[in-house]
Amino acid sequence: MTVTDRRLAPYAASDATSRGRRWPEPPPRCRGEYQRDRDRVVHSTAFRRLEYKTQVFVNHEGDLYRTRLTHSLEVAQIGRSIARAMGLNEDLTEAIALAHDLGHTPFGHAGQEALNHCMAQWGGFEHNIQSLRVVDRLEEKYAGFDGLNLTFECREGILKHCSPARARELGEVGERFLRQTHPGLEAQLANLADEIAYNSHDVDDGLRSGLITIEQIREVTLFRTLHDEVLEAYPRLTGRRVIHEVVRRLIDRQVVDLITTSQKRLKESAPEDIEAVRNAGCPLIAFSEEMLALNRELKQFLRQRLYRHYRVTRMSVKAARVISELFEAFKGDPGLLPPESQQHVERAAAEKGEAGRARVIADYIAGMTDRYAIAEHQRLFDPMHTT
Ligand code: MG
Secondary structure (H helix, E strand, C coil): CCHHHCCCCCCCCCHHHCCCECCCCCCCCCCCHHHHHHHHHHCCHHHHHHHHCECCCCHHHCCCCCEHHHHHHHHHHHHHHHHHHHCCCHHHHHHHHHHCCCCCCCCHHHHHHHHHHHCHHHCCCCHHHHHHHHHHHHCCCCCCCCCCCCEHHHHHHHCCCCCHHHHHHCHHHHHHHHHCCCCCHHHHHHHHHHHHHHHHHHHHHHHHHCCCCHHHHCCCHHHHHHHHHHHHHCCCCCCHHHHHHHHHHHHHHHHHHHHHHHHHHHHHHCCCCHHHHHCCCCCCCCCCHHHHHHHHHHHHHHHHHHHCCHHHHHHHHHHHHHHHHHHHHHHHCHHHCCHHHHHHHHHHHHHHHHHHHHHHHHHHHHCCCHHHHHHHHHHHHCCCCCC
């Protein structure tokens, strides 16, 4: 047991029981294996790009909205709090949380859908699988290997879903989708911390933008209950402070529910170790039925009133056009790509033909930030634009 494993529950991921890295490396000297994973994610290029990638609102729409970066930091914060409270591995939870969105395209879901459409004949595009591709192959930082060479546990946490066909191509990390087993608790936890984060911050950003109003969102049971609670406790409170007070309670309620329900499940199932967690037959980190129903209602509201708001839709349509036109332009003439990407295209085309060429172009586009994609689109399509 290393110094970092001291307070861990027996079923938590630990350095001692890790399935290790794809390319064996000497153990780190002054930190744990999962701290090393986390550190590698933070130092990656893809991580820095998250600062200029859309969560819901396109980056240039306002300075205060969540970006993929601040979203990922909130997921890490929520995940770490829960991990520590439950004796799970905080470092691994943090590493998964910070890496979970590395494969996102510019312009959020609109960008991902457009790229998936462009890639339909060549296996499609899925941001979650792309996150794994970024940490396994696309980062070029280390002398001894491509990617970040993260631990198996971190990689299994990043890969949240996967079709059986794709799972077969992915080797060890894809096996659980074929065998219908579960990932470690830290992976299950990071996944739900993601949900807690976006449910809560999308309420905050939605209200800030004025696309939804307090009157509208009071339709949602969970919001209404907490809003009434705040107004009763602080009758003279007004403006943004009311919203903040509701949002912090929204996070707190979900976190406490998740911890309580999961602790009950863990007590009942009493897994001996992480392997027992993987073979438990059901996820052991979960919300209560009651919270699930409340969350479902909130999500449905956000989908209808925020994600499908006509102003969000207008931006999504423009974003999809930028992505599709970039893809078609590069696909039609890879000579438009910067020299380094052209070399990648040639190598991939020699190995895998048309599919290889398309995949490198998708990698290049997926790696762009919102503003880089817009600038690149102007450079390619606006004749008045030089370079
Ligand atoms: Mg996310």
